[in-house]
Amino acid sequence: MKMDQAIAHFINYIRTERRLAASTAEIYGSCLSAFLGFLKERDIDGIEQISSLDIREWQMALMEAGSAPRTVAQSMAALRSFFKFLRRQKWIDSDLMAKVPTIKFSKKLPVFFRESEAEKIYTSDELFSDDFVGHRDRLILQILYETGMRRAELLGLTEGSFDFVNGTVKVLGKRDKERFIPIENELSHNIREYLALKNKIEACDEALFVTEKGKALSASVVYNVVKKYMAQLSNADKISPHVFRHSFATHMLNEGADINAIKELLGHADLMATEVYTHVTREHLKEAYKHAHPRAKKDGKGRKEP
Numbered sequence: 001m002k003m004d005q006a007i008a009h010f011i012n013y014i015r016t017e018r019r020l021a022a023s024t025a026e027i028y029g030s031c032l033s034a035f036l037g038f039l040k041e042r043d044i045d046g047i048e049q050i051s052s053l054d055i056r057e058w059q060m061a062l063m064e065a066g067s068a069p070r071t072v073a074q075s076m077a078a079l080r081s082f083f084k085f086l087r088r089q090k091w092i093d094s095d096l097m098a099k100v101p102t103i104k105f106s107k108k109l110p111v112f113f114r115e116s117e118a119e120k121i122y123t124s125d126e127l128f129s130d131d132f133v134g135h136r137d138r139l140i141l142q143i144l145y146e147t148g149m150r151r152a153e154l155l156g157l158t159e160g161s162f163d164f165v166n167g168t169v170k171v172l173g174k175r176d177k178e179r180f181i182p183i184e185n186e187l188s189h190n191i192r193e194y195l196a197l198k199n200k201i202e203a204c205d206e207a208l209f210v211t212e213k214g215k216a217l218s219a220s221v222v223y224n225v226v227k228k229y230m231a232q233l234s235n236a237d238k239i240s241p242h243v244f245r246h247s248f249a250t251h252m253l254n255e256g257a258d259i260n261a262i263k264e265l266l267g268h269a270d271l272m273a274t275e276v277y278t279h280v281t282r283e284h285l286k287e288a289y290k291h292a293h294p295r296a297k298k299d300g301k302g303r304k305e306p
Helices: 003-016 022-040 052-064 069-088 115-123 132-147 151-155 185-198 219-233 241-254 259-266 271-292
Strands: 168-172 178-182
Touching: 003 022, 003 069, 022 052, 022 069, 052 069, 115 132, 115 219, 115 241, 132 151, 132 168, 132 185, 132 219, 132 241, 151 219, 151 241, 178 259, 219 241, 241 259, 241 271, 259 271
Parallel strands: none
Antiparallel strands: 168 178
């Protein structure tokens, strides 16, 4: 089978059967197209002609071209998934990726808002106008912080997503996987207050968050809402809706929550994705120790400064 045909089958598979995000399928397709171009330069067009050496040479070519380690690792991940698919289809026999070394790179720790900064969402009344938009914007920040949900999940909420009797919200995550996240009483009250304002808008979209004219909010509007307010409340290096997700997990861990429970609340498929927050917590503890413990205020070697 020709390589371009195999790629087409694979992309269709991850879109329709695995139901990966469109952005992920696009990235995989781009990586495989680049690899296809590399193979064509070597007069290779059939999947049975590819060897582990070809893959390793492409890996080296990417690195020599100055590609970031993360980009190289992403390309290798695309190939790993692609060749696994080919083996499953019995179009190739051997694991071509077995002899390809894994590129390791240092992961940046997630940026998060400090607890004192997040608390200002509830206490800084002067920032939020006392109208529909003000109530809506404040509620967006509160839901992101108190549930840790993704921006896309927030935009997918409707009035029917909430069970006010049991105090939960149903979230539709990646690959249409449902999960239920608890909501505390004050947030539940704020949601119902917002809904009372929203129900006054005629011909309103069923989405929870809408414009003053009743149209569902776009992802960019949610991003701008977070930037608008959190830029005034936080000194974080980065401000975006996803920083609330990092904050949710980090603050939960700092308060002693079980990491497996956080994994379920975040909707992570793999515990490894959640474990990154344990590193953030360690850094948080080291920083607290450095500034608070008498011995840590010395010169770092257990001796008083001269």
